[in-house]
Amino acid sequence: xxxxxxxxxxxxxxxxxxxxxxxxxxxxxxxxxxxxxxxxxxxxxxxxxxxxxxxxxxxxxxxxxxxxxxxxxxxxxxxxxxxxxxxxxxxxxxxxxxxxxxxxxxxxxxxxxxxxxxxxxxxxxxxxxxxxxxxxxxxxxxxxxxxxxxxxxxxxxxxxxxxxxxxxxxxxxxxxxxxxxxxxxxxxxxxxxxxxxxxxxxxxxxxxxxxxxxxxxxxxxxxxxxxxxxxxxxxxxxxxxxxxxxxxxxxxxxxxxxxxxxxxxxxxxxxxxxxxxxxxxxxxxxxxxxxxxxxxxxxxxxxxxxxxxxxxxxxxxxxxxxxxxxxxxxxxxxxxxxxxxxxxxxxxxxxxxxxxxxxxxxxxxxxxxxxxxxxxxxxxxxxxxxxxxxxxxxxxxxxxxxxxxxxxxxxxxxxxxxxxxxxxxxxxxxxxxxxxxxxxxxxxxxxxxxxxxxxxxxxxxxxxxxxxxxxxxxxxxxxxxxxxxxxxxxxxxxxxxxxxxxxxxxxxxxxxxxxxxxxxxxxxxxxxxxxxxxxxxxxxxx
Amino acid sequence: xxxxxxxxxxxxxxxxxxxxxxxxxxxxxxxxxxxxxxxxxxxxxxxxxxxxxxxxxxxxxxxxxxxxxxxxxxxxxxxxxxxxxxxxxxxxxxxxxxxxxxxxxxxxxxxxxxxxxxxxxxxxxxxxxxxxxxxxxxxxxxxxxxxxxxxxxxxxxxxxxxxxxxxxxxxxxxxxxxxxxxxxxxxxxxxxxxxxxxxxxxxxxxxxxxxxxxxxxxxxxxxxxxxxxxxxxxxxxxxxxxxxxxxxxxxxxxxxxxxxxxxxxxxxxxxxxxxxxxxxxxxxxxxxxxxxxxxxxxxxxxxxxxxxxxxxxxxxxxxxxx
Numbered sequence: 001x002x003x004x005x006x007x008x009x010x011x012x013x014x015x016x017x018x019x020x021x022x023x024x025x026x027x028x029x030x031x032x033x034x035x036x037x038x039x040x041x042x043x044x045x046x047x048x049x050x051x052x053x054x055x056x057x058x059x060x061x062x063x064x065x066x067x068x069x070x071x072x073x074x075x076x077x078x079x080x081x082x083x084x085x086x087x088x089x090x091x092x093x094x095x096x097x098x099x100x101x102x103x104x105x106x107x108x109x110x111x112x113x114x115x116x117x118x119x120x121x122x123x124x125x126x127x128x129x130x131x132x133x134x135x136x137x138x139x140x141x142x143x144x145x146x147x148x149x150x151x152x153x154x155x156x157x158x159x160x161x162x163x164x165x166x167x168x169x170x171x172x173x174x175x176x177x178x179x180x181x182x183x184x185x186x187x188x189x190x191x192x193x194x195x196x197x198x199x200x201x202x203x204x205x206x207x208x209x210x211x212x213x214x215x216x217x218x219x220x221x222x223x224x225x226x227x228x229x230x231x232x233x234x235x236x237x238x239x240x241x242x243x244x245x246x247x248x249x250x251x252x253x254x255x256x257x258x259x260x261x262x263x264x265x266x267x268x269x270x271x272x273x274x275x276x277x278x279x280x281x282x283x284x285x286x287x288x289x290x291x292x293x294x295x296x297x298x299x300x301x302x303x304x305x306x307x308x309x310x311x312x313x314x315x316x317x318x319x320x321x322x323x324x325x326x327x328x329x330x331x332x333x334x335x336x337x338x339x340x341x342x343x344x345x346x347x348x349x350x351x352x353x354x355x356x357x358x359x360x361x362x363x364x365x366x367x368x369x370x371x372x373x374x375x376x377x378x379x380x381x382x383x384x385x386x387x388x389x390x391x392x393x394x395x396x397x398x399x400x401x402x403x404x405x406x407x408x409x410x411x412x413x414x415x416x417x418x419x420x421x422x423x424x425x426x427x428x429x430x431x432x433x434x435x436x437x438x439x440x441x442x443x444x445x446x447x448x449x450x451x452x453x454x455x456x457x458x459x460x461x462x463x464x465x466x467x468x469x470x471x472x473x474x475x476x477x478x479x480x481x482x483x484x485x486x487x488x489x490x491x492x493x494x495x496x497x498x499x500x501x502x503x504x505x506x507x508x509x510x511x512x513x514x515x516x517x518x519x520x521x522x523x524x525x526x527x528x529x530x531x532x533x534x535x536x537x538x539x540x541x542x
Numbered sequence: 543x544x545x546x547x548x549x550x551x552x553x554x555x556x557x558x559x560x561x562x563x564x565x566x567x568x569x570x571x572x573x574x575x576x577x578x579x580x581x582x583x584x585x586x587x588x589x590x591x592x593x594x595x596x597x598x599x600x601x602x603x604x605x606x607x608x609x610x611x612x613x614x615x616x617x618x619x620x621x622x623x624x625x626x627x628x629x630x631x632x633x634x635x636x637x638x639x640x641x642x643x644x645x646x647x648x649x650x651x652x653x654x655x656x657x658x659x660x661x662x663x664x665x666x667x668x669x670x671x672x673x674x675x676x677x678x679x680x681x682x683x684x685x686x687x688x689x690x691x692x693x694x695x696x697x698x699x700x701x702x703x704x705x706x707x708x709x710x711x712x713x714x715x716x717x718x719x720x721x722x723x724x725x726x727x728x729x730x731x732x733x734x735x736x737x738x739x740x741x742x743x744x745x746x747x748x749x750x751x752x753x754x755x756x757x758x759x760x761x762x763x764x765x766x767x768x769x770x771x772x773x774x775x776x777x778x779x780x781x782x783x784x785x786x787x788x789x790x791x792x793x794x795x796x797x798x799x800x801x802x803x804x805x806x807x808x809x810x811x812x813x814x815x816x817x818x819x820x821x822x823x824x825x826x827x828x829x830x831x832x833x834x835x836x837x838x839x840x841x842x843x844x845x846x847x848x849x850x851x852x853x854x855x856x857x858x859x860x861x862x863x864x
Contacts (some may be wrong), residue, residue: 229811236697
């Protein structure tokens with residue numbers, strides 16, 4: 001009896017929550033919907049306080065920047081239809097596209113650009129702040145012109161993807177509330193509009209902006225981003241056609257999906273790397289790292305024990321490429337160490353280096369000691385929910401043992417790890433970084449100002465960093481950036497071992513028009529451009 | 543007299559809630575790492591910006607000031623703003639609490655009904671083949687990894703039979719003609735997770751029910767009832783069951799209280815937008831306000847469920863009153 005009442009209560013509750021959708025009409029037939037599985041939530045649609053990668057992806061569809069990237073990451077017109085740089089390389093004049101409207105019908109003007117850049121700079125927008133460094137003033141001589149003056153020649157000016165937000169909405173928000181203001185309308189100028197009515201928990205719906213000013217408009221009517229927490233069900237959902245693409249699938253699902261013949265699997269190389277970070281901070285930094293790691297020869301010896309190819313295969317299921325330096329191979333700024341410089345897997349060479357430097361095993365326990373008898377024994381920390389990094393640590397520990405170096409393995413969560421590394425209270429840890437289209441972003445992490453967790457500080461490196469930020473000639477900038485990577489490879493604060501791939505998938509039997517960006521090995525999604533969302537179309541359309 | 547006891551219970555409950563609130567506040571802050579130090583894993587961010595963000599969340603204040611602010615906000619019903627979602631904690635939790643309660647509520651009902659039925663039949667047929675069969679089934683369901691069971695269900699009902707969707711709560715992006723269509727859609731998505739979760743909980747109820755029922759069936763009043771010539775099923779329903787339900791009420795109450803905590807494994811397998819995963823995200827991001835809010839809700843509902851259980855006891859068992 002009581003159970004029956006409970007059942008009725010339950011049904012009533014279900015009815016109540018479902019009523020949120022009352023009155024909505026069934027979608028028009030023939031609507032072209034592309035559904036993409038994502039694994040992370042959009043934390044907020046407020047670009048000032050957004051942190052997650054998927055937020056950056058969504059903001060890119062709803063808002064427009066002044067310039068976008070083409071498939072090769074070269075700047076192409078967007079809200080700015082053309083631009084000029086003055087002879088002293090300090091003044092940029094952007095001519096804005098005409099007749100652009102916000103999603104609510106208001107006209108877009110140069111005042112919006114000025115408002116956005118100034119607000120984002122003052123508030124310190126997490127995802128976009130570095131693009132706005134060095135801007136000294138913004139003038140708007142007329143509604144379609146923006147003149148930006150910079151303190152120094154700004155090499156990354158055209159890589160600036162800061163989304164332009166409407167002043168008529170954002171200007172109304174008080175300055176101290178704007179940072180975490182909850183924007184439920186999300187009014188932009190972009191090719192897609194956010195549809196709050198059709199979105200539910202874990203499902204984000206974007207509909208085509210019919211009034212988009214760009215020459216090209218999206219083929220698809222609707223883009224749906226949906227969260228799949230479990231990468232195994234992503235594969236099943238793809239095969240069943242519940243979803244059309246996936247921004248990341250487990251590398252272990254690759255073969256099974258590819259065998260179906262209906263799915264394109266792409267090992268998408270994304271800017272970034274994983275590294276073994278070594279605490280080499282000098283004593284005055286007050287850390288608790290093992291002082292032996294300040295010796296370059298020991299860092300090099302450890303590097304000789306990193307079996308990159310084996311790690312790539314065993315720990316990463318071949319989802320990535322072996323790497324040594326900060327910037328991915330294939331990028332013009334990439335530096336490849338010369339044959340003399342290159343340290344490939346060779347434990348015997350490591351043993352020889354250590355022997356020559358006076359580190360030998362004096363007490364017969366298999367671990368080398370220095371002259372004072374301190375053993376070459378270090379703590380190696382990996383992040384506990386990252387199984388591939390844990391495997392990497394295990395492989396490294398066993399290989400280093402052959403050269404007489406001991407690793408004590410520990411796991412902790414990323415929160416705990418981030419707490420100890422910036423106070424230099426560790427020996428060695430494994431973590432990764434994501435980079436950007438502009439090489440300057442990732443190079444910044446080793447400048448003295450940034451206070452890298454390894455304690456690395458190098459006057460020549462800092463000097464080169466400043467120079468490349470101001471170098472407008474690409475060939476010269478490449479030279480500077482390559483020398484920086486060379487310094488890092490020699491000093492070895494990070495032993496970079498892999499450039500990780502995202503394994504992405506798409507139903508090739510249903511869709512066409514997509515491509516890997518910036519190259520064949522690039523990503524379909526999360527590739528810093530909106531190009532695939534614009535180009536993708538049903539395979540049976542003309 | 544009765545009113546006074548009720549009042550006393552409520553006061554005790556409130557005191558417990560308050561202690562939990564204070565305890566949680568410090569518990570989360572003892573955890574190494576905070577939200578802002580984790581943000582510094584962005585190459586674009588400068589040290590000044592880190593300080594700005596720290597100030598924006600009030601993390602630059604001394605701990606006692608932060609605590610005072612927390613208490614003040616709490617008494618005005620403000621649970622703070624989530625660091626991760628930059629929305630009021632109430633809104634973040636509000637979006638996920640109904641899906642959680644609906645899913646786990648249905649699962650709980652499935653578990654209770656099947657569990658009681660299994661338990662009663664087992665006890666009644668004690669030692670027979672039916673008892674062994676039901677007991678084995680219960681133990682099997684109880685010890686089965688939920689994650690694995692969920693995947694097997696997906697394999698059968700989604701991949702092979704193509705009857706049910708693999709996950710989520712609704713068909714993404716679909717517009718509904720009316721709320722019945724929407725309800726049917728939610729229902730379709732809920733079948734597998736509810737069954738999976740429900741069956742996993744059957745064992746607990748069945749085994750408890752069986753052992754108390756066996757005790758009850760040996761009582762003198764059951765023999766008396768049988769001697770009076772009542773039918774077997776009448777004896778079971780009217781004489782044995784009400785007495786055997788007493789320990790069940792406690793278990794059910796505690797489990798109902800825990801419902802709002804969500805079920806992280808089920809939510810992960812079926813991508814159900816629930817509180818379990820939210821808690822995991824909050825913990826990983828050191829989202830103190832969200833963690834505090836979630837723990838508050840779980841605490842309050844467990845305490846509330848216990849108070850309810852106490853009251854229910856009085857109704858079911860007159861002896862408790864005296």
